[in-house]
């Protein structure tokens with residue numbers, strides 16, 4: 405027998421990548437264009453409080469999302485809180501558990517109780533049947549999440565909100581620039597909130613925006629985002645400081661100029677992943693509709709341990725030694741995080757799809773920082789790890805490398821027979 409050279413770092417090979425690959429490396433737009441804007445900001449002395457760049461950014465975001473009004477915010481979490489309060493949500497609001505914790509924290513910080521609802525196994529967005537089953541006399545609204553840029557704004561959800569007279573808010577943090585035909589995020593619901601955090605396809609360092617077609621709501625939110633001020637010394641509403649600043653808007657506008665380039669790069673990255681992962685058993689790439697404009701900002705895979713021979717956590721651990729930081733967003737689900745884990749559950753309350761998906765999701769790096777060549781190498785790495793699953797699995801449990809994720813939950817939960 406000939407001895408094969410190891411090609412998996414955990415089994416003794418050199419790591420596949422010299423530099424660490426991350427999910428969420430910021431896309432950098434044209435530096436000169438950005439610096440020109442920053443110089444304008446500095447020269448003008450207008451740094452915040454609705455300067456010209458924030459106004460221009462709001463106009464551009466409204467235009468791109470097809471909404472009548474846009475209110476830029478310092479981040480999406482504050483944007484969600486403002487929208488929740490501005491819409492008058494109270495009592496219970498139905499929300500998925502499979503989302504970034506900010507969605508749920510925003511409700512709780514506004515004194516609203518989240519009622520967790522299960523998700524669709526394909527889109528990872530709210531399961532509409534579960535939504536209807538969760539509505540009670542305490543329910544005042546639905547907070548849907550367009551997770552990974554998939555739209556949950558379908559007609560049935562809209563009809564449900566109408567039927568039960570519920571407010572309908574969308575956390576669209578992931579979906580800026582995603583057009584999904586008649587289900588376009590901002591076209592349905594009372595308001596939607598985008599994130600322009602550094603890890604998003606279009607970013608403003610930190611930032612967010614609330615879009616709505618409701619004039620009255622927009623006017624209220626404009627007061628609320630700036631302490632409730634209606635004039636120099638007139639406070640007309642409860643409010644906070646949720647404003648975007650001019651430096652962020654300068655980055656946001658410069659990012660928007662590169663939007664097509666970023667989207668095209670991500671689309672090409674997605675296609676490379678799709679081809680390179682097609683034959684890897686047990687590692688499935690989330691399908692995407694390619695006939696709509698989409699930011700392709702999340703490369704979402706699901707790991708089936710019965711086919712891959714490894715759990716998602718084992719695969720992520722093996723990748724860490726290759727200097728690849730794949731992520732298991734949004735494990736373990738908000739309903740198992742504090743302060744929600746102890747919330748009095750509804751009768752018969754279970755989230756089987758959420759819990760199963762939370763065990764399987766692995767998000768891989770994309771964006772301008774990733775080339776097609778690197779993606780192919782990364783996928784070859786995944787294929788090698790899966791091919792040698794039993795040896796890799798044994799090595800993980802012996803390995804004391806500090807790069808392995810530290811928490812105990814990373815131990816294999818699912819036993820696989822080979």
Ligand code: T4K
Pocket residue numbers: 426427428429430479480481482503504506507549575577578599600601602603611612729733
């Ligand atoms: N709703 C949903 C559904 C969301 O996903 C989010 C945010 C929100 C609401 C709230 O939006 P914001 O209030 O943030 O606007 C990130 C982001 O902090 C967060 O914005 C995002 N969702 C969430 C999904 O992911 P982490 O835990 O991934 O952050 P971190 O620090 O681990 O960054 C990821 C990787 O990106 C790092 O390993 C390195 C790289 N990175 C990151 C930053 C910030 C860089 O290379 N440079 C950077 O500046 O949370």
